[in-house]
Amino acid sequence: MKTPSFLFRLPPETAHHLAMSGLGLLSRSRTALRLMKPRPDPRLERTVFGVRFANPIGLAAGFDKNALVLPAWEALGFGFIEAGTVTARPQPGNPTPRLFRLRAQGALINRMGFNNDGADAVAARLQKLRAAGRWPSVPVGLNLGKTKITPLEDAAEDYLYSFRKLADFADYLVLNVSSPNTPGLRQLQGKERLTELITAVQSANAERAHPVPLLVKIAPDLEFAQIEEVLSLAEETGLAGLIATNTTLDQSAIAPAERREGGLSG
Numbered sequence: 001m002k003t004p005s006f007l008f009r010l011p012p013e014t015a016h017h018l019a020m021s022g023l024g025l026l027s028r029s030r031t032a033l034r035l036m037k038p039r040p041d042p043r044l045e046r047t048v049f050g051v052r053f054a055n056p057i058g059l060a061a062g063f064d065k066n067a068l069v070l071p072a073w074e075a076l077g078f079g080f081i082e083a084g085t086v087t088a089r090p091q092p093g094n095p096t097p098r099l100f101r102l103r104a105q106g107a108l109i110n111r112m113g114f115n116n117d118g119a120d121a122v123a124a125r126l127q128k129l130r131a132a133g134r135w136p137s138v139p140v141g142l143n144l145g146k147t148k149i150t151p152l153e154d155a156a157e158d159y160l161y162s163f164r165k166l167a168d169f170a171d172y173l174v175l176n177v178s179s180p181n182t183p184g185l186r187q188l189q190g191k192e193r194l195t196e197l198i199t200a201v202q203s204a205n206a207e208r209a210h211p212v213p214l215l216v217k218i219a220p221d222l223e224f225a226q227i228e229e230v231l232s233l234a235e236e237t238g239l240a241g242l243i244a245t246n247t248t249l250d251q252s253a254i255a256p257a258e259r260r261e262g263g264l265s266g
Contacts, residue, residue, distance in 0.1 A: 007019070008101070008103070011097065012097075012099040012100065012101050012108070013096065013097070013098070013099045016063075016099070020064070020068060020069060023068075023069040023072040023073075024068060024069050024072075026069070026071075026072040026075060027068075027069040027070070027071045027072040027134075030134075032075070033071055033072075033074075033075050036075040036076070037074075037075060038074075038075070038076075038077040040054050040055070041055070044056065044079070046079075048241070049172065049213040049215075049240035049241055050213060050240075051139050051171050051172055051213060052139070053079045053080050053138070053139055054079040054080070054137075054138050055077075055078075055079030056079060057077075057078060057079050058078050058079050058080035058081060058082060058139075058141075059073050059078045059080070059081050059082060060082055061082045061083065061084045061085055061141075061143035061174065061176070061217075062084075062085070062110075062112075062143075064081070064083050065083070065084060065085060065086070065114075065115065065116045066083070066086075066116055066117045066121070066122055066125070067083035067084075067086075067122050067125055067126055067129075067140075067142075068125070070083065070129060070135075070136050070140060071129075071134050071136055073136070073138075074136040074137065074138050078138065079138055079139075080138050080139040080140070080141060080171075081136060081138060081139070081140050081141065082140075082141035082142070082143055082174065083122075083140065083141070083142055083143065084116070084122075084142055084143030084144060084145070084174070084176070085114050085116065085143045085144065085145035085176050085179065086116050086117075086118070086119055086122050086142060086143065086144055086145065086162055086166065087114050087116055087118060087119065087144075087145050087146065087147040087148075087158070087162065088118065088119050088147045088150070088158045088159075088161040088162050089118050089119075089147045089149075089150075090116065090117050090118030090121060091113075091114060091115065091116065091118070091147060091148055091149075092115055093112050093113035093114060093115025093116075094111050094112060094113035094115075094181060098110060098111045098112050098113070098262070099111075099112065100260050100262070102254060102258055102266070105253070105254060105266065106266050107254070107264060107265060107266030108264070108265055108266050109251070109259075109260045109262045109263065109264050109265075110181070110247065110262050110263055110265070111180075111181045111260070111261055111262030111263070112181060113148065113181045113182060114145045114146075114147075114148065114179065114181070114182055119161060119162040119165040119166055120165060122142075122165075122166065123165040123166055123169065126166070126169040127169075130169070139171035139172065140169065140170060140171050141170060141171060141172045141173065141174060142166045142169065142170040142172075142173055142174070143173075143174040143176050143217070144159055144162045144163060144166070144173060144174065144175055144176060145176040145179065145182065145185070146158050146159065146177075146182060146185055146188070148182050148183070152184050152187060152188065152193065155188055155193070155197060156196055156197050156200040156201070157200075159175060159197060159200070159201055160200055160201060160204055163201055163204060163205070164204065167205070167208065167212050170212050171212070171213075172212060172213040172214070172215060172240065173201075173212050173213070173214050173215070174214075174215045174216070174217050174243055175197060175198070175201065175214065175215070175216045175217065176217045176246070177189050177194065177197070177216060177217065177218070178217050178218050178219035178245070178246035179246055179247070179263065180219070180246070180247060180248075180249050180262065180263045181262060181263060186219055189218060189219065189222065189226065189230065191229050191233065194216070194230070194233060195233060195237070198214070198216065198233065198237045198239065199237060201214060202214060202237055202238060213240035213241070214239055214240055215239060215240055215241045215242060215243050216230070216234065216239060216242055216243070217242070217243040217244075217245075217246055218230055218242055218243070218244055218245060218246065219245060219246050219248070220244070220245035220246065220247075220248045220250075221248055221249055221250060230242065246263065247262070247263025247264055247265045248263060248264050248265075249263065249264075250264070251264050
């Protein structure tokens, strides 16, 4: 489907907010949602780490950071929805402009910086959605990140706060340790810090009557030796899986004049 050209006349983040506003209208209209309800095809179903996905095409984290329009994503046919990244505390993210189009390559560079409403506000929003009987029938994943002002040595407690607030609403949870736009975050991919983080969250997870599948999102810029360490750690700590990958810092594929600080995707 061809993207409406008028959206490309708007700044990228403005276009994003306009799209979210339209999806918000759809999400609040029971009639529109009923009319648009997709017809599942059993041939596309997948069961992974004990979760049944209606189809293998889902919405990745980063678009609906605050879980604002979950019903709309199901109506559009996505087989699962991953909201976030959510941090323990609300934060505005990095200064604008922070999202850049590379139209010729069909790519984006972003340095958003985990702009979100925080775990308390997102949990309240999800509780309201569930109480209203508007919860999607497809799996909902929640992506968790570190609050920018939280020191790395306190990262585990920061993630644990979000985990405890949001685990009841998630079919799976993701520890995002690989965004390039939060200073120092990627240091959490090191074996010692990552072991501490996963162990802390998995300990809290084990106390639940129904533990939630836990995944870790890694960067595409890791060396093979680092990937091997992460894989070994995933097995040792009982992770349900890995999400590969986040945006890359490698911008060698694009012209120097188009390069920007931030992560490249697309």
